[in-house]
Amino acid sequence: MHGSVLIIDDNPGVGEALALLLSLHDIQSHHATSPEAGLALLAQVPVDLVIQDMNFSADTTSGEEGVALFRAIRTAAPDLPVILLTAWTRLEAAVELVKAGAADYLAKPWDDTRLLATVENLLELADATRHNQVQRRQQQERRQRQQALAARWQLGGLVFASAAMEQAVALACQVARSDVPVLVTGPNGSGKERIAAIIHANSAVQRGPFVAVNCGALPGELIEAELFGADSGAYTGAHRARSGRFEAAHGGTLFLDEIGTLPLAGQVKLLRVLETGRYERLGSSRTQHSSARIVSATNADLRAMVQAGSFREDLYYRLNVIEVAVPALGERRDDIVPLAEHFLAGRAQLGDAGRDALYAHPWPGNVRELKNVIERAALLAPGQLLTPAALALPAQPLAARTLDEPSRDAVVGALAQAQGVVSHAAAALGLSRQALYRRMDRYGLLPGPGTP
Structure with a gap:
């Protein structure tokens, strides 16, 4: 002490x-x-x-x-x-x-x-x-920085409150004006395409098209035709010439999502475009020029893929001139409730128990999972106060729960069991006494002035 x-x-x-x-x-x-x-x-x-x-x-x-x-x-x-x-x-x-x-x-x-x-x-x-005051001051400073970001840059209405996401957004804005390729990394559903859109919106080609292609959603035999286009007869079923995504993104930004799924043949052609700006349609010998800004994204460990021989090392370094890492939602828990309220859009309300349930959930599906949960709850319980039952979050093993974020009922119960002795209640909850005091402050359980 x-x-x-x-x-x-x-x-x-x-x-x-x-x-x-x-x-x-x-x-x-x-x-x-x-x-x-x-x-x-x-x-x-x-x-x-x-x-x-x-x-x-x-x-x-x-x-x-x-x-x-x-x-x-x-x-x-x-x-x-x-x-x-x-x-x-x-x-x-x-x-x-x-x-x-x-x-x-x-x-x-x-x-x-x-x-x-x-x-x-x-x-x-x-x-x-004192700790809470420091936290509130840091939160206020963070809000001011985030407001300054939103005032200076086009963020497309992106909702975030965490320091981790602020760092990713600030880096994306910082590199947007340059013409270098950017690799956006992060798990599925974390918001990589939103970061790519922010890079485009603040780039020198912001008036040009933003063309997104999910490399993982395309059949392997069609990826080259999708990216570079194809002449008539270039492959079975190609009855007429078609332009590719590079051509569509000329003068703008081409966003290549799930770049790690690109087959080696497509990697070779992509590397050539990055190095020379030139490419040919599938089945054509006529060279075309692309001025598209390249932003790629992956949820895979490209370094490990390079070591395994499934991703070209030279392409990796071409794509990864600047890396913007988007953290998983579980690593930026301050974003959970603001995002949930944004998705609700006033169709229902979150009570304390609902917020606690959202905050404690691990969110393996990230922002995409959160949006689906909120959309379902708002549809089934419109205009209501959303409870944990209404949110219908998947059950999770005790070991996977956020043990330092007990619910209000858990805190009240532990304090009652410990007859108000904070150190005993904290031990029962697996918290430090300071952490329990912070939780009590959040729940309005701290004694007011003059309470014996």
């Missing part, structure tokens, strides 16, 4: 006893023997918690000095937790200060176990609060 506590008590023995108790649990402390010295120390030394006496005069039991000190601390540090120590002070004064925001009050002589538990919980809460 780490933290820093300011003790304000005019009795040196009290200060020494508290300092010793805290030091045994790795908690640093500072001691001031008067309200004035305490406020001066508060202005000089960063602390996480104040333990203050309520009386600083032997001839009064009103607690006026303690009340004035508490209010001064509140003014100087509104969010700093304060524990009140009471001896002969009127109990009503301490209760009023708890209502005004004091964290707790303890009678002198205090119970070491209770005092220590109170201090540790408050320090953990302060640590979790």
Whole structure:
């Protein structure tokens, strides 16, 4: 346990006893023997918690000095937790200060176990609060960067909130103006074509066509004809000449999806186009020129395919001048709920339980799977609050679940079982205490000011 506590008590023995108790649990402390010295120390030394006496005069039991000190601390540090120590002070004064925001009050002589538990919980809460504040600041900075991206570049309405996707989008925009080939990598359904479209929309050929071809969806014998075109009679069934995708993409962008499925013969011809800009239709000797910008994509490990001899090394390096890696949805979980709400488009609503279910699901099918789940739920439960049952997510093994993201009910149940002891509840959930505090904050389960 780490933290820093300011003790304000005019009795040196009290200060020494508290300092010793805290030091045994790795908690640093500072001691001031008067309200004035305490406020001066508060202005000089960063602390996480104040333990203050309520009386600083032997001839009064009103607690006026303690009340004035508490209010001064509140003014100087509104969010700093304060524990009140009471001896002969009127109990009503301490209760009023708890209502005004004091964290707790303890009678002198205090119970070491209770005092220590109170201090540790408050320090953990302060640590979790700081962590949340850092996270919120980072999220705000990320939102500002993403807004700046959207203001400067054409993003085609792409929805994202995660830092991982922001990095991929920023790189795509950065390389869009150049004319070098770009390889977009990532699992199926992660949004590779959307990234390719962003590259085109911000490129020098943005006014030209954007032609997408899924190499994996074409029969092997037709891939060359699809890419380069074919003259009449070039193959069985070719009754007339046809143009290919390179010709259609002239002056624009040609997006070659699933490039790893391209057979070796097609790889040779593609390499020639990348090197010279020239190609021939299938069955023709007339050379044609292509000015298409090449963006390719794959969910395969092309390096491994090069090692296995199924993908040309020279073509790999031609295509992979710049690589934009699109992370799986499970690796950018901050995008899950914004994407789901975008797909819902107001047709239904997500409650907390529905959000938790979406967030906990591993999404092996990525954004495509999420869209299908949301479309189905919106169709079957229009205008309703979508529950986990309405989302009908596939069951997943316990080991595959996101253990550090328990549902609200799980958190409430663990806290009840642990009788409110956060460290015990966290252990039961497999979380650190800080992680549980963050989850409690998200669910609105943290005690408000003045809660004993």
